[in-house]
Amino acid sequence: MSSVYATPQFSAGTLRALASDWQLSGIVRVLTGSYLSVTTGIDNALTGQPNQRPNQVLADPYAADKNIDHWLNPAAFRAPAAGAYGNLASGNILGPGSIRIDMGLTRTFRVRENQTLQFRAEAFNLPNHVNPANPITTLNTLNFGKIQSAADPRIMQLALKYVF
Template identity: 30%
Template structure:
């Protein structure tokens, strides 16, 4: 007769505890090395979409040739509150865990016109389910265990195991007041002096990816009232490498490692059995300063985003029932972008 939204009368406010410890050491050559640990724990996090009107795991006549206790028309077992469609609980049952190792090396000052930074982090993030599409609220409507969230405690869909960043800013040593060209005339200095280059390199591993069986070929699921999320997880075949050999755009996941579970059973695959493609990006810019009289200045810059035009592949098709399961059909970054700017200061 309709959908309702509710929350516990003894609702507890979410809490997040954060802590970190860093050790910093000066090194020869104008360098500073920082190593540290950062972590957090979250409890009673708001969870949206936990449906209270779900039946126990049920097997329906959705599998050709089978009739496993279903009601006429292939309808699932009657939910606990059969006069309602969906009863969504905004609960305080979400939990999160984050641990990371962080290493950074950088120059203390821009010695000889050069500043550089290199940073690396390893992180491990766990939770009991993010919504499909990496939403802002903890929720797991995409998975068939809405009332058994403990079983969804797993690697978070926003986890990045590895992240590396390197950046540098370098004032080229040419022109008046620099190492070479201090005696250049105005024309030569205007053409060859006053240049600065910057480079930013970012490399990271991919995001974890959940797998589903939308056709629900086993006929088993946790019925989610009227919201239609009757998905099942696939079975994962042991001893099989989930990544396709030389995996790339055409076939990223080894589809032979997953299959529909037997009739009447939920799939045994964990929540996020694969990790999507990693990320690589290079940005570069060159800046030219033109000194002008009366404390005026002219600044020209050319900026190159995604310098090498590297394609960043999106997530592979994650539905074992879909055509092209395991293939990557999209990119998530922009192609090379070049822009120019001219700025006058006075």
Template identity: 35%
Template sequence: GNPITIFNGHPFDPLLDANGKVIGLKPDSGDYNADGVNFDFPNKPSTALPSSFSRQQYINGIAPATVFGQPAPGTEGNLKRAAYRNPGFINVDASLIKNNRFEMFHDNIDLQLRFEFFNVLNRVNLQGIHRDLSDPLFGRSTSTFDPRILQLGARLVF
């Protein structure tokens, strides 16, 4: 892969799922526009929120779910698509490779030693947030990508 990976976080949408049952036109069902599909968009938050947040906000929660209003039955929520972004990601990988050549029994033998480091900086990269407004963990990132990993290897070619 690439030795350095940096991106600013994928967009996410707060969604209304409630209990996961499609009831249609019933408050808290998650299907406000009666199209037979849950995960409809809520209304804009009652207080202005930035489009991206600090790492601490992602850990503690970007906002309480109650700031997002529920649309009236039979209508679409007025929150625009991709209004917010998940946490960014920075990763640096590195490899050290040493090639050695030996002669044994009149044949050349190549020995390659590999030391590979993934997430060299050991940066904590947060995964995406919980985006279901009915989830008690809404707005929080509760998991991370892999920490630093060291991989050792040898390859013998004869």
């Protein structure tokens, strides 16, 4: 969802100089997580292709208290027997979602008839909300089910543009 708000033109001298011609814009994105595939990390089926899918042995593949250290429950998966494929379908594990709010504040000042100076202040991920990345989905690693990274924290930038 995006929005843009422009302040009105005020008539009073000081108020007009300080509050007129500002533009506030925002973008809000709320996303569900990506669908992921858990893999064994080895060639259980003996086909020469690594990273085959495991067996899902518990109905709920997620940890009881999902957090960055325990997103997936390792006990919910088992490597299949040698020469066999696992029963877990591809892309049936949902990773963490994300919320991102970006805002911008702009004002254009007229310098001369055909010249303007534009000031911009922008903030990306304004509330500095932690948006975790996907968990490790390779079953034979020590970090299986853990989230080890996240999207960018708050980033702010200022810009000044002279148009002639």
